[in-house]
Structure formats: C-alpha cells, structure tokens
Amino acid sequence: MAENSSDNKMTRRQFLRNSGYVAGGVVGGGLVGGIVGNQMQSGGAPTQEKPGGKSEKTPQFDHALMYFSQKEDFDVLSQATELIFPADELGPGAIELGVPYYIDKQLAGAWGHNAKEYMQGPFFEGEPTQGYQSRLQRHEIFSQGIRKMKEYSQKKFNAPFLDLEEDQQIDILTAFEKGDIELAGVPNEQFFALLRAATLEGAYADPLYGGNQNMEGWKMKEYPGNKMAYHDVIDSDKFYDEPPSSLHSHMDK
C-alpha cells in the first residue's frame, strides 16, 4: 500500500543521487541492496502495513503471557497502564495499544533482568544523585509493586483493585507515584517510575515489540515512524502528514 502522495515519494534514482550511491558502492554490506531495494520496489517511501493491520479473524498468537503467571496480576498491570495512558477522543489507550503485552515481554527479557547493567554488590542505598542502587531486577520490582497495589486497595477500599471506581484506582496509583507505599529493596517511587516509563515505551515503540498496535500510538502523535529519508521534504513549509511506517516495511520481500 504505497499510498504516499507523489511529492513525498522518493524514486530509487532520486535516492541514489541524493546519497551519492551512484558513484559506486562505497558503502559495503547489505544495506543498499536490502533497505533500498525493498523500499524502492514498493514504489517509494517505506511500505505501509496492510490496511487495518490485524484482521478480526486472525487471532493474535503473541497475546499470551511469557512473564506473568497469574492473569489477575496482568489485569491489574493492564488497568494501571490504562490509567497512565487512557483511551480518549484522540485515540486508543494503553490496553488497546497492547502496552500490557509489551511490558510482559519486556519483563521476561534482558531489560526485565537488568542484563546490561552493573549488578554486583555490595548494595547501599545511596543519594538520589547516585541513581539506581537496588539489588532487585526490574521484573522483581514490577511483581512486588503489583502485589502491593492489590494489598493496598484491599486495605484502603476493602475491595480488589479491579473492582474499584476509576478515581479510587487513580488514588492508589498516586500513592505509589508519591512513594507513600513501602517497597522492599528499592526506593518507593521506583515502581511507579518504571511503570510510567514502560507504558510510554509500549505506546510508542515500534510495533515489533508488541505495543503501539497498528501504529496507533504514532498516528495519534502524528509521528511518521520509520521513514528512509526526509531529504526532499525537510525544507518544505508544509506539515508532513503521511501515514506512518514501521520497521516491518524493511522485511517485505
């Protein structure tokens, strides 16, 4: 679906001329043959996802849990992300964007396990200016935080979090934001800070990670996603309102 308006289309020839590839393969590797080839084949700027994205009939097989072991925990997480990034007249909220699945996948992987971070002891609390000093990995903070949310909502409202009114749920989340709820092994504010950051990531990361379903996060924000180049349009006064494209467009054969 190469539906870009013609003034933003970059022909293969234009592209080669602009970037100087014409004069002969100075850059090695699969890039030229790969990205350029693919994108030019489909007639211009990167191809769009299939119309409508997910079809009603195809089940989303990746919508299952690889980190959470209890469905209720996942539902509490889901509702919390929705409060942070709610559906409104602009468009979908966190749940419809797939943010909870994004977070579930992230917690199961390298980020959730702090794989690229210095995790050797000894551990001390430290000053806020010294940054993250917890012995806990992120997935442990999420699990603990969600358990504490459930406990706190029983304590404060005598009902499960998922049964509360929205303003009561906001109340609970605000208490975590302010650090009013005691967490073990990590500063109290840390759980909410991570939850908020991960929610925004899930809303706006490339859909390849499981959030930003059908690029709806990008569409709301009028963000065009992954485009090869703005060389021919960056000097224009016109606002660029082309539909977005994702990294998936590089995988088209």
Added chain:
Amino acid sequence: MAEKLDKVDVVTVGAGWTGGIIAAECAKEGLKVVGLERGKARGTEDYYMIHDELRYAIRYDLMQDVSKETITFRNESKQRALPMRQLGSFLLGEGLGGAGVHWNGMTHRFLPYDFEIRTKTIDKYGKNKIKKDMLIEDWGVTYDELEPYYDQFEKTCGISGEENPHGGPRSNPYPTPPMKSTPITERARKTAENMGLKPFAIPSANLSEKYENPDGKTINACQYCAFCERFGCEYGAKSDPTITVIPTAKETGNYELRTHSNVVEILHEGGKATGVRYVDVLSGKEYIQPAEVVVLSSYVMNNSKLLLVSNLGTPYNPEKGTGHVGRGYCYQINAGSTGFFEDEQFNTFMGAGSLGIAVDDFNGDNFDHAGLDFIHGGVGSVTQTGKRPIATNPVPPGTPAWGKEFKQKSIHYFTRNLGIGFQGASMPYQYNYLDLDPTYKDAYGVPLLRMTYNFTDQDRQLHSYLSKQATKFIKEMGADIATEAEELGDYNIVPYQTTHNVGGTPMGADPENSTVNNYSQMWEADNVFVLGASTFRHNSGYNPTGTVGALAYRASEGIIRYSKEGGLLV
C-alpha cells in the same frame, strides 16, 4: 600466564576517533599498528534495523555494556561512591568506532580564548576573577598552533558548515557547504538576527553533499533520516571512524585490528611503557602485546583508570593539590528553554544529528564578564535532530506526569514545541577528580574508576545567566509559553545531560600539574601518548570532538617524530 606476542611499533587501546586517527596516520607512515578494541566490529551493514528508538536510543544497543565495566560516583569526598549501575548522564562508547559511531556530528572548534584562558582572564579581569579552588591553566598550545590540525580533521570528516562569526581565524572554509535550511532553522536564524546576535549553521559531520576526503574515503550525503544521535548511519553519511580513518589504516597493510580485546594494564619499566596486557573477552585468554609506543585512546574514563591501575604517572591528590592523573575532571551544564506553540505545527520529527543554528555571542569571552560572577559561557543551539515519541513528551509546566491531561498535551505539543539549548563551559575544581574505587571491580577484576564531582557556584551563576538568555530567545521566537530555568542543583548521574566528559590527564606546559605535553605525550613516560578529551584542561562551551580530532592529528605527528628521534618532543 599471559601469552607474549611479537612486538609492534604502536598499540592503541580503543578504536574510536582517536585510536583510528593515530592508526591511520602512523600506518600511512609505515609504522606497524595494532588496535585493541574491547567491543565488537561493526559497520553500515549492521544498521539494517537502525530506525528503532527503543533498541538504540532507550536501551543503548550501541553503547557500553555496564554489566562488565562501569564507574563509581559520588558528589563529594565525604560520600561513599556507588556504581553507576545503568547508563544515564552520559553514554560511553564501546565497539569499533567508539562513540564516534553514534555521535551527532556537531563539530565546532574551541575559541582562541580557551587555550590561554588563565592568561587572558587575568589580563582582562585581574587575578581575583579566578575563584579559589578553580584550577584553570593555559593549555600549553595556542589556537594558532592547533589551526592546521583542526583543518585536517575537518577535511577527514568533510564537515559541512559556514564560518562562525566569533570563531578564531581559519586557513580554509569548511570542506562542504552548510546543511539545508528548514522552517525551524530559518526561524532560529531570523530570531537571532532580530536580537542582534550572529547566527551560523552548526558545523556538521552529517554531510550536505557527497564528499571524498584526502584519504580517498567517500562520505555520502545526509538523508535527514532523524535517527542520528545514538544511532549509526546506514547511509555512510555521518562521518565516523569506521568509514574514514579505520579503513584508511587497514588499506596500508600496516594495521591490525583486534576486537573483543580488553586492555587491563599498561606494562612499563624504568619510565617507559613496554606494552599492554589484555584479555580476549571471547576466549578469556590473556595476552601481552609489546610495543614501542602505547597510545591510550580509550576515552576519558579509561585513560585515567588504566594509568592509575598501572601505577604510571603521578596520581592527583585533591587535598594537597599535587600530581595530575585524575586531576581536573570537568563536565558541562545544560541551560535551555522550551517553547510551546499553540497554533503552529513543525516537522520536529525530521532532522539530522547536527542540523541546527548556533549563536556564539554568549560563549567564551565573546561578551563582557566584568559585572558577572563567572567566567566563560556556552554556545546556544536551536537544533532539529529529529524528535522521537518515546523520549519526547513535552508538556507545559504544571501539567500532570500521567493520565488524560498528560496524554492530550504531550501528543498536542509533540509537533508544537521548539527549544534552545546552551552547552555551558565547565571549569576544573580542586575537589572534582577521578581516582580508583576501593571496593568495586570490573568483570576482569580491575578496580572501577571513581568519579567525585559536583557543580560549583561558577556553574550555578553561568547556568542562571544562560537560562535567562534561552528564555528570552524562545519568547522572541514567538512561543506562547516559554519555560524558565530551575535552579541548578547537585550533579545527578541519572538523567542524560551530555557525553562531554573531559579531564583526568590534563595537557599543559608544566609537568608538575599536567600529564601530557601539547603532543599528548606523557611527561613521565615519553613513549605513552594519551588521546582524547581527557587531556582537556577545562571544558569549553562546545561539543568536544573537533578539538579531540585536532589534538589527535597533532599527536600522530608527534608519534611519528618520536619513532624517529625518541625523547620528549617539547
């Protein structure tokens, strides 16, 4: 037992811009060079999936894996230093090309004032202008002496630019014309002109047109793809070591690059280095690489760390003020303002790493400091580097950080905000320094470097001054809301600020308080050359790499001369 390899002429620790420049220049002269790089090899062919904000900009795919090595940090000597467990305030490079792969490419020169800062400050304002504990010194080299090397680095990169009206004299114009004008850069230029300032296009290593450098390496024309800072360029359009100096070195047949090779010690005897000891991080095997000349090109942190763990060079003592290895660590301050525009929409998501307009009217001593309680200043820039949606959620002051209102405003203003940012210069202070941590170790059992650093009153005054200029500028640009500065608190290692760390192995004319002379040659071991911003005596109000590159070209000349004549070059 470490296996001892055959001796070579030059070994470099690291293969970023500095290691690459030394390798190219020395190998062209016929010296046998080995480059040891702890990270992996990489190049344009690895950037097939590069337009991924989460992977590269948020999760730091191209940067240092701090599970293996990091630094420890505290604000002052009284505190217990703790490990920087995650990247944040600055983003250290790792892998072929170092941070030069994922830099923006803003390639300024420092001002003539910078290199003679002590003399010029005293001449103009008197001795009392230099506050107690502020260790500023002249660099032992002048702008005029460095000019040819700036020119050389700019030609290697093909820098696109126009003359800085406040800059030092130039022997040549920039090799390529400035980048494109856009509605955003035009707006900034006009605003500056209206305010009586002297705007100029940021000198850019994202090239305005295809260019062949003097070594015969081609750099392509920038596509303004907006995935530049923190990303590698899939077009080969951003000058970086992997498409310039490294292939230049390889072509000579005199350069051998060994990746996955982590240097843990500089070996030395009787005031001369004999080589380095390193670990092949894949096999775990240890090697000794003997060399006539050892080049430390492992960035600010590890240049100091390797000297300290190897007991080479006199360590700085902050109490007594003696010694020099670890002395004068400086950073920068960011002062800026964001403007929110109700009725105008901009293509903020387009851009290139160095696309933008700069003003130098508040930098260096380009303005009178007589009535001011600080020295130096900073370059102000309105950039169009390509905003991305995870990191950019701009909301006017007073907006909640989540929920309905946050969502609406952050979406609304994503394409309706412009900002100006100043990079404020940073002066060396007695109690801002680097040494070894007594507790924490890296994956190879070597102590971590310990950073003791905080902002000073000089920083606070400068920050407040530049912030006011920033707000004024943004209002003049027509913003409906312009943010005002918050007071500069303690230095915090968490939020990203800048990867413009400098100092630790200062350059100077006096061996008592400097590690290297103006050829980057160590006073205390004449066959060791220390490269990079670790040799800066203070940090100017610009991005550093233009000056890093210039000093590296000068050092390469020094190494070549040393290999023929020996001895101290100064």
